[in-house]
Amino acid sequence: MLAKNSFFFFILFLTLIACKAPASKSKPDVASIAKIKLGPYYTVVNNDANTHALYYESPNGNQHISKKLRFIVINLENSQIVAEDFFVLNNIKWLNNSQIEYLTSNALFDNKSEPIKKIVNVTLPNN
Numbered sequence: 001m002l003a004k005n006s007f008f009f010f011i012l013f014l015t016l017i018a019c020k021a022p023a024s025k026s027k028p029d030v031a032s033i034a035k036i037k038l039g040p041y042y043t044v045v046n047n048d049a050n051t052h053a054l055y056y057e058s059p060n061g062n063q064h065i066s067k068k069l070r071f072i073v074i075n076l077e078n079s080q081i082v083a084e085d086f087f088v089l090n091n092i093k094w095l096n097n098s099q100i101e102y103l104t105s106n107a108l109f110d111n112k113s114e115p116i117k118k119i120v121n122v123t124l125p126n127n
Helices: 002-019 030-038
Strands: 042-046 052-057 069-075 080-087 092-094 099-104 116-121
Touching (some): 030 080, 080 116
Antiparallel strands (some): 099 116
16 A cells, blocks of 8 residues: 555656746846846837847936937847947947947047947957
8 A cells, every 4th residue: 555655646746747837948128138237218229130129328308418328239039238338329320230330439438539430240249
């Protein structure tokens, strides 16, 4: 009888383990990542292929327009940030599915430098 009960509990145990829900491997929500990095005021523009999303800060009514604004580019497949920097207001855009163009400058920090045009390939590692 003991052997029968042990066998029953062993089968029950195996059944319960087999029915266990698989571990969740969900990706982080990209909007949550953007809100953490950029704050509540941001704009998002996906590339045409919908493989990457460009999130950039939008100045709210209380911010001066010369404030340094930040952007991030997120790979939508794995929710990883692949590029981030500061930019000059209204001077950031997708050139194509893999490159963004923006103006940045030390002037954002010292008011002495001219803006610099940068082009970043977001499909290359370590931008």
